[in-house]
Amino acid sequence: AQKITQTQPGMFVQEKEAVTLDCTYDTSDPSYGLFWYKQPSSGEMIFLIYQGSYDQQNATEGRYSLNFQKARKSANLVISASQLGDSAMYFCAMREGGAGGFKTIFGAGTRLFVKA
Amino acid sequence: NAGVMQNPRHLVRRRGQEARLRCSPMKGHSHVYWYRQLPEEGLKFMVYLQKENIIDESGMPKERFSAEFPKEGPSILRIQQVVRGDSAAYFCASSQTIGQPQHFGDGTRLSIL
Numbered sequence: 001a002q003k004i005t006q007t008q009p010g011m012f013v014q015e016k017e018a019v020t021l022d023c024t025y026d027t028s029d030p031s032y033g034l035f036w037y038k039q040p041s042s043g044e045m046i047f048l049i050y051q052g053s054y055d056q057q058n059a060t061e062g063r064y065s066l067n068f069q070k071a072r073k074s075a076n077l078v079i080s081a082s083q084l085g086d087s088a089m090y091f092c093a094m095r096e097g098g099a100g101g102f103k104t105i106f107g108a109g110t111r112l113f114v115k116a
Numbered sequence: 117n118a119g120v121m122q123n124p125r126h127l128v129r130r131r132g133q134e135a136r137l138r139c140s141p142m143k144g145h146s147h148v149y150w151y152r153q154l155p156e157e158g159l160k161f162m163v164y165l166q167k168e169n170i171i172d173e174s175g176m177p178k179e180r181f182s183a184e185f186p187k188e189g190p191s192i193l194r195i196q197q198v199v200r201g202d203s204a205a206y207f208c209a210s211s212q213t214i215g216q217p218q219h220f221g222d223g224t225r226l227s228i229l
Contacts, residue, residue: 004158037220045159045207045220091158102149102172102214106158 003027004092004107012113013082020067021077021110023092033095034075035104036066040088048090051075079112087114120145120210121190122221129198130229137193137224141210148191149218150176150183153205165191195226203228 005024013019025034036048051059051066059066067076079086092107121140129135141148146167151159161175165185176183180198185191195202205225209218 043205043225044222047217047220050217093158097215102147102164102211102218103161103175104149104151104159104209104218106151106160108158109156 003105004094006092006107006110008110009108010111010113012115013079014115015084016081018078018080019082019112021079021090021092021112023075023077023107025073025075025092025094027073027094027096029096029101031097032101034066034068035093035095036064036075036077037091037093037106038086038088039091039109045091049077082114084114084116087112120208120219120221122206122208122224124224125222126225126227128227128229131199132197135195135198135202135226137195137206137208137226138190139193139208139210139221140190141208142212142219145210145212145219147211147214147216148185149209149211150191150193151207151209153207153223155204159207162193198226198228200228202226 032053034051038046049059049061049064051068058068063080065078089109089111091109093104095101095104148165150162153159163173163176163183164171180196182194205223207223209220211218
């Protein structure tokens with residue numbers, strides 16, 4: 001069974017608009033962390049945002065926010081005021097096991113295209 | 117900048133040769149993780165090492181692949197007798213302790229001719 005599912009292979013958004021990238025996950029571990037990474041065409045993996053399973057509030061980092069809905073097991077990334085430089089591949093990832101966990105499991109990714 | 121350093125950034129090998137990928141973790145980090153990314157896919161966990169010890173290698177192929185993290189020097193991912201299917205981006209990450217955020221290097225892109 002897929003642990004991390006990203007159902008949108010590609011997304012288009014107009015510059016300056018907001019966009020939501022979907023991510024659902026599957027785990028029976030009560031302690032886990034959720035991550036989003038950005039991979040531009042140059043190939044590096046850039047950490048964007050983190051949400052812990054016990055965090056009460058949704059994580060935010062600048063223009064990035066994570067819409068964490070625990071009961072639905074979803075962790076969507078919202079990018080506000082899109083910029084041309086946001087065009088990239090975005091990966092949702094999960095690490096189970098709390099403080100003892102180390103394996104990060106990645107989804108297949110969503111390619112975001114920002115239009116001028 | 118004391119980030120995770122991987123080299124080389126690009127590596128080209130012919131079938132049957134050996135590939136050695138190096139990873140220097142962030143300063144103060146003693147936990148290293150290797151991931152592989154096939155084209156158009158997410159990263160997949162290969163192996164987790166601490167200094168001089170392999171902790172978990174459940175994601176690493178049993179044959180031809182090996183990893184080490186010696187007391188001195190970088191972590192090495194070694195692929196012997198490479199085949200075309202080994203072509204991928206290999207990422208290294210490090211953390212200060214287990215459970216802490218993993219910081220990724222820029223990856224090594226391995227191409228097999």
